[in-house]
Each structure stands twice: as structure tokens, then as C-alpha cells.
Amino acid sequence: MCNGYIRVLVQVLCAHLLCGWVHGSELTFELPDNAKQCFYEDIIIGTKCTLEFQVVTGGHYDVDCRLEDPDGAVLYKEMKKQYDSFTFNAPKNGTYKFCFSNEFSTFTHKTVYFDFQVGDDPPLFPNENRVTALTQMESACVSIHEALKSVIDYQTHFRLREAQGRSRAEDLNTRVAFWSIGEAVILLVVSISQVVLLRSFFSDKKTTTTRVGS
């Protein structure tokens, strides 16, 4: 009994240790104008990582992105991108840094979504015999799980696109409302001042004529 328990203990321990280096972070945050936001992650050499980002709302929907390795060498750098996905294998051990910059913008703040995947997903349950093949049922479950993961991924992308579209539509709606009222006011002001100005031209002439006549 003790042996079995120790085995389970070791497996659980391994599973949890692995969890530290195989996970994904998905965050949406607001980036104010002229601001830069950096995130850091400790990665082990050889891990396959993916950084994906998309600008959800704000301005021209673009942001600068930069990914650096522990020694400061730039692995990925793009200016004014709306969305992109970058996959790499970590060349060194250490802290990797990626930054999003809105420094080129003077008054629009942006909402940025990013998804940073490090390694593969952790196994569901510490498997006793990982060497032996999975049964047919288990492999069917695994393939359904992968398919559903990609469905959820597509849903996320769709949600972001829809949020972006909706943000544009709401912007447009407000702008149309303000512009209608503004233009009505401008029209009235301009037409009335045109008439007043014209009248003032002829009023001056009238005074001159009076002096000449008398």
C-alpha cells in the first residue's frame, strides 16, 4: 500500500512541477496613450512558445509589439500591427520579455488582447503508464478534446473581431450624432452671419453716399 501511495505521490508531484513550465496566459488590458506595458516570463530552453496578440478597441486598432530573450536580443519586433501570431522555440533559459507600446498615439488608448502559450497543455491526470498506447476510447477523447480546443480558440478570435466591429460601429454612431447636430448649428450660424456681413457692407456704402450727396 505504501509503495502504491508513494508512486501516486511522485506522479502528482511531477505533474505539478511540470505545470509551472507548461501553461498559457491570456489577458486583455487597457493601454493608455503614450504608454508601454511589459510582461515577463521564465522559460526553459527548448520549449515551444506562441505569442498572439490583437488590438480590440481604440484609434486605428494598431500597437507596437516587441519580444526579447534573456540577453536582450530581439526575437520579434513589429510596429503598428493589428494582430499577429509568433511561434518560437526558446533558445535560452531565462526571463523573456514582451512589450506592447502605444507611444505613437497622442490621445487614444487601446485595449489589447494577448495569449502567451508556453509548452503544451499539462496532462489531465498523472498517467501511470504513459509509455503504453491509449485505448481507442481514450484516443477518441483526446482527439475530441483537441478539436474542442480549436473550436474555443476560433470562438475567442471571433469574439475579438466582433468586439472590434462593434466598437467601430458604436464610434460611428456617436460621431454621426455629434456631426449632425454640429453641422446644423454651423449651417445656421454661417447663413445668418453671411446675411449680416452683406448688410454691413452696404450699410457702410450708404454712409459714404450720404456724405457725397449732401
Added chain:
Amino acid sequence: MVAIKMHLTLYTVLLFNFFNSFVSALYFHIGETEKKCFIEEIPDETMIIGNYRTQLYDKQREEYLPATQGLGMFVEVKDPDEKIILSRQYGSEGRFTFTSHTPGEHQICLHSNSSKFALFAGGMLRVHLDIQVGEHANNYAEIAAKDKLTELQLRVRQLVEQVDQIQKEQNYQRYREERFRQTSESTNQRVLWWSIVQTLILVAIGFWQMRHLKSFFEAKKLVVVYFIEGQMLKTEL
């Protein structure tokens, strides 16, 4: 025998999950009075679990060490209607959970509760953050141990949770699309009305201008005729 083994496994799993929440995740730096907010757009009845861990820069040792006691983080969660659904102060390490009741954009804000500006010593606070949404928030090892599921049952359970999440998201998608359509139709209406009103205003102003100026110039002509004696006058100005 088996029951004891199950219990031991459960407790081990729970113990390691306790430590698991403190494994290194993504981190960022936050200033002393700075407030960092993250947005989560989620359907209703979705659980979110957030884990964070803070470290303070120690100038003497020139590295980040676990923050001192008394330095906590204030966590505030707002629902899509700007109502605060969670507002609590946690220690230097914490775990917050909430379930959404309305679909939409929830805002999770963090800021440190430090009132003594000297505490940060001009440095920054390093915050390790991990937010798990919906199906990812489930702890399958715990569920397996609690409900005594075999591996196959656990896998199927995971699939069920995933499909559940997909279904909720689709419902939310339908609601969002309706809002989008309403906004577009409102814009369409406004543009239509504005074109008609603008044309009417222009035409009305044009008429008024011409009529007003005509009467004004007619008045002017009389005055000019009166003062310049006997001279041939043109009728237009």
C-alpha cells in the same frame, strides 16, 4: 484499503494544488499608486479564478524578494453594469474567485494598499498573475479524487465542461450580435434622418436669405435714388 489510498491521494493532490497556485506565471511591474486593470469578456455563470503573488525589489540584495507582511493588494472586480461584485484586500499572495451573473465585460483591477511611499524605495512591485476562465478554472485532479472517477470518466467530464463553455459562449455571441445590429440600425436611421433634415434646412435657409436680401436691396435702392439727383441709375447693384 482502497478508500484510504483514495483519501491519501485526495489530500496529496489538495496539498500540491495549494502550492501549485504559487508556481511562477506571467509577471509584470506595477508602481506604488498604480492601478492595473484587466478585462475579461465572459458569458454568464462563468467562474473565474485569479492567483497572484507579489515580490518587492530589495535594494541591498538587488533582487526581488517576497514582499513584506502588511503589503497587500486590493482586488476590485466590476461587472458590465459598473457594479462592484468583489472588492477585497488580500495579502502579498492571494487567490480570488468570482462567478459572473451577467454576460459582458468584467474588469479586474489590482492596486497595492501601500500608504507609505518609502516602502517601495523608488522601485516597482513585481506581480505574478494567473487568471483562469471557465473550463480552465476546473481542477480535474480534485474532481477525479472527489467523485472517484476513472481516467476515461475524467476525460469525458472534461469534454462535457468544454462543450458547456462553448454553448455559453455561443449564447453570448447571439446576444452581442443583436446589440451590434441595433447599433448599426440606429446609425442607419440617424444618417437617413440627417440627410433629409439637412436638405430641408439648406432649402429653407436659401429661401430666407434670398427673400431677406431682396427686401434689403430694394430698401437700399430707394435710398440711393433719393440722394443722387437726376442721375441715371442701374437697377441692379
